[in-house]
Amino acid sequence: MEQQISPQEVLDIMIARDRFSQWLGLEVKEVGPGYCRLEYTVKEDMLNGFERVHGGALFSASDSAFAFACNSHGIITVALDVSITFTRPARAGDRLYVTAQEVHLGNKTGLYDIRTTNEEGALVCLFKGTAYRTSQPVKQEPQAGA
Structure with missing residues (x-):
């Protein structure tokens, strides 16, 4: 019988193991079925050579929100395909808000929209x-081979 686990329990399991999201300083403010909202402040060590936030930092924060949202159903879920479009720069000290929303959930795949906005909502x-979506449930103990 499949164990039922809440989105918050899944998040707690993932965050405890996700040292990279911790290093980024991501603060998850809300999680629910197919949904995650987090925020973070752009740090100096996230800047590129033009003193703007590095695209990799934006990608990583978006990817973490994506992971938290798609795993919220309690089934181990992995990225199959992702893309990102950058629309405006951010600088050190800027507070960024990331919202991941499930658009479609099927038996084996899910589609997600993840938007990062600044303090002005841009x-x-x-x-x-x-x-x-794998067939493996998220569990407290580490997954064998995962």
Whole structure:
């Protein structure tokens, strides 16, 4: 019988193991079925050579929100395909808000829209993700081979 686990329990399991999201300083403010909202502050070590936030930092924060949203159903889910479009720069000290929303959930795949905005509500980047749902439930103990 499949164990039922809440989105918050899944998030707690993932966050405890996700040292990269911790290093980025991501603060998850809300999680629900197919949904995640987090925020973070752009740090100096996230800047590129033009003193703007590096695209990799934006991608990583979006990818984490994507992971938290798509795994919220309690089934181990992995990225199948992602893309990102950058719309405006951010600088050190800027507070960024990332919202991941499930657009479609099928038996084996899910489609997600992840938007990062700045303090004025302007779009900084748009990340689209397609996720593959394995048949393995999220569990407290580490997954064998995962």
